[in-house]
Amino acid sequence: MAHASSRDILVQHYDSDTATLDVSGSEYEDLEMGLPSRSRGFFFMVTLAMGFGGLQLVFAVQWSYGSAYLTSLGLSKMMLGVAWIGGPLSGVFIQPLIGAASDRCRSPWGRRKPFIAAGGAIVTLSLLCLAWCRELLQGSIGIFLQHPSADFVDNITVPVAIFLFYLLNFGIQPLQSGLRALVVDSCPIHLQEKSTAYAGLSTSIGSIVGYIAGFIDLPQYLPLFDPLSDYADASRYPSFVLLLYAATSFISGLILYRLVQHYGLQSGFGDESKFFRLRLSLKGIWLVSNVFCAACMLSTPFLITTRGVTIVVCLLGIPWSITIWVPFALIGIETSRLRQTAALGLDTCSAHDRTGTILAVHSAAIALPQIIATMGASLIFWVMGDQGVTWVIACGGLAALVAAWMTLGVSESRGELREEAYHLGVL
Template sequence: MTEGNGAPRGGEDEDVNINAPETPRHSEGNSKPIHEESPLLSASEEEEDDDLIVNDGGLEDDHDEYHDTKSLWYMVLLTISIGGLQLAWSVELAAGTPYLLSLGMSKSLMALVWIAGPLSGALVQPYVGILSDNCRSPWGKRTPFMVAGAVATIVSLLALSWAREIVGGFLSIFGADRASQGVKVSIIVFAVLWVYVLDFAINTVQAGIRAFILDCAPSHQQEAANSMASRLIGFGNIVGYLAGYLDLPKYLWFFGNTQFKILCVIACVALGSTVAISIITIRERDPRLEAAAPKAKGGIIAFFSTVFRSIRRLPPQTRKVCEVQFFAWIGFFPQLFYSSSYIADIYVQPALEANPHMTPDEIDRLYENATRAGSFALLVYAITSLATNVLLPFFIAPSYDSPVYESTSSFHSNRSYTTRFSRLLDALIIPGLTLRRAWLGSHLIFATCMFSTLIVRSIAAATALIGIIGISWALTLWAPFAIISAEVSKRDALRRARESQSRLRNHTLDRESDPESSLDIPEDQAGVILGIHNMSIATPQILATIGSSIIFKFLQKPRGTPGDRSIAVVLAAGGLSTLVAAWLTSRIKDEVELPGEMVPTEEPTREERRSLSRERGLVRSGSYSGLEY
């Protein structure tokens, strides 16, 4: 990595002693560099001319490289792990159900198995977020959880895919017949166990990756980082759907003798390699240089108490985003699970009506072809989502620009030049089309498509409908994470700047005159906030599962019976909740200034200008603006 495009990888952090006595450091006889966390400035530095504070967009000595504008390749390396994770998700979601059914599991038991995903998302991610926020590992806060979660996910996928061989081989040692009912039941129990372990492991690595992206991307590039993450998620989806569509045993027989085994091996390789690339090339802040958080009580009660306290003090934008996500995911969860079945249902209806007395084998062949039609629709859906993630950021207006002291000629934005390419990108921006408004429009598109499922009854039109929903899915993977990440990252930058400014002035902030900026006010970090956000995603999935089950109970017809419209009703019901999400999105502001962020009207002191540089070293919040090759 080139200097300025990543965290310092040399020995700078090791030279810092945050507990050093507060005596002035002179340039003679002491060559240790000043770090952001260092309590003092050198005497020689205080005599510098103010014009030397800013140089080409960065501070000469006491500046935080994590606020520097990062390159496109930095963003790719930072977010590539989430693409590998998505491939693992797609294997579980797309191929998990047929595999479990092939083991002899009933559909009623299947519902209990797949509720593990929402449950683990609601519980595991907040818990991992709290643990990672308090982690003091020299490798960083998030890296240990990314590694542990990735290893557990790989082990779970391999154990699940080889369940027959593992259980059958073990029980055969004791003389059990692999074809006996007891062995079959044991295989199902073993598989269900590893499905739950897999869901918990995936949520662990996902919590670590999301917080890792937030921590390592600058405040003004949070939209760019999350936009890149959504593109890689789309790419992972496409790879997963293509792999599921191909006859893998024909080409990759050395990975296994079944489609599911080979898919799991591919997912393991993708997840392991992408996580390794991210943690090797992108270095987190050393949490040992930050003030240690007070030790919290352990146990389940303490965990839930911490979560409830964190929910009450969520930042304002984050709270509104969580409200939107709650209602949006009541609609998205059925769409994710039943879109292919909706296409398949349309595919089989004409044949069932023309020949109501088909044999079971003929019905199986018909539904097999219908499943392929549904898979093709999902492929169109994934391509549309990826295309939206790639193209839409060019047209999105930045949420905020960096303010400057216009009265101070020496203090400028950290990007004072333009290029022909950057001017071209600026010309593509649609005035007024902010990320929040695009997200609002995506909810309306989704609701319209869901209502249309009640009247669309042709394969081509239904495939187009599912493809259009890919636009909404792209914004769902991008907008909420970008809005939350921008707010949390800005708040974290302000907190660090205030702490540094307080040490520079060698006195504490006046808590009574400015209580909101007091360092004693507890502020949750990225891990727990993103965990709570995931709770707002996972909890409505449980409600959607229950609601869908009720609708299916009254409207579903036996397999092979014509006239079943239950899936369309379930999808349309999800569109109603998405309208509520659209209304809540309209109440979100495009930009909220944090306490203590207002630009002062009078000339700042040298320390204030240095602190502001760290607080608001922003260029643009655009998803491509500021990304340089």
């Protein structure tokens, strides 16, 4: 790329007052939300991130109560594993299809909103049916049989519950994919870190609300509910630990985002800023978080008290806050960079128009190791018995070390256009 032509283009399109590229009249004027980039303020970011809180609320209820509730419906341990594997399977096979379909969607609502609406409807319906699965089946069977036996109802409840659990996981895919792609589509490159950070904070808030709901003794305050069964009462205490974990994730995510904003985005290009940029860049934070996660997980075989386990679980909220922020920020930054360069005619690559597919590939890269981890955990439990829990977590620590090593190969493209403008003398 010749410097003369590049400089002319950058001078024409770069707004030095806002430190962003001015692409008025280009694709940015016709984004999913239909707003120019300068109108993307606090209210817009909060609105864009709210869906993640609702989605995480579903995850929190599913994770804290899913196994106990399915067991109460009569599912064996083997069938419980069959039910839970539906999430990773849908992430590997369903979400890539959803992502590609949303990229090609030309609905008047936009490319992402129809999938978000459809996914939200499926999730809502499946949760409601799953919550009253046995009662709905008893009522439906009672239409045809006057006095169905309890064993007959139980035998039907198990496959229906598994089907609804799979339907829930399948409904999550278009909702999650659409929300993630909407963030990337709706924000220019200089707002990708901010928008994904808001999404991460909203995710943590959703977790907090979900685990609070799981911890509170609802029948005590709402007499319309039946008294807590033994499985529900036992599930409240893990929900409290997960509540502490979610609170730690929210606080650490907020602090780390402010640190990156102060030392990363506001630092200049001089040598004096390299110290902070090296340690507080997205890549640097992600690398350190993986190492920290590995240290916490590898310590579990040496924990002998409940308090120690609780502390480690809470500390794991710190790397989790980074996991739900940094990878998506890097993907969003790269996709937005391609979109900007394409809008300026500097790049003819079409990857900027395949945001849904790119994010779906990332989702599959998350879900596939989950399937492998599930099979590996089953093998460890078969060999170690009840002592296998700590060793499964420790093996997860080894995987975190591998992730840290792989993070070293991640390149940050944030600010490439801005730095080129600086070197060309535009700034």
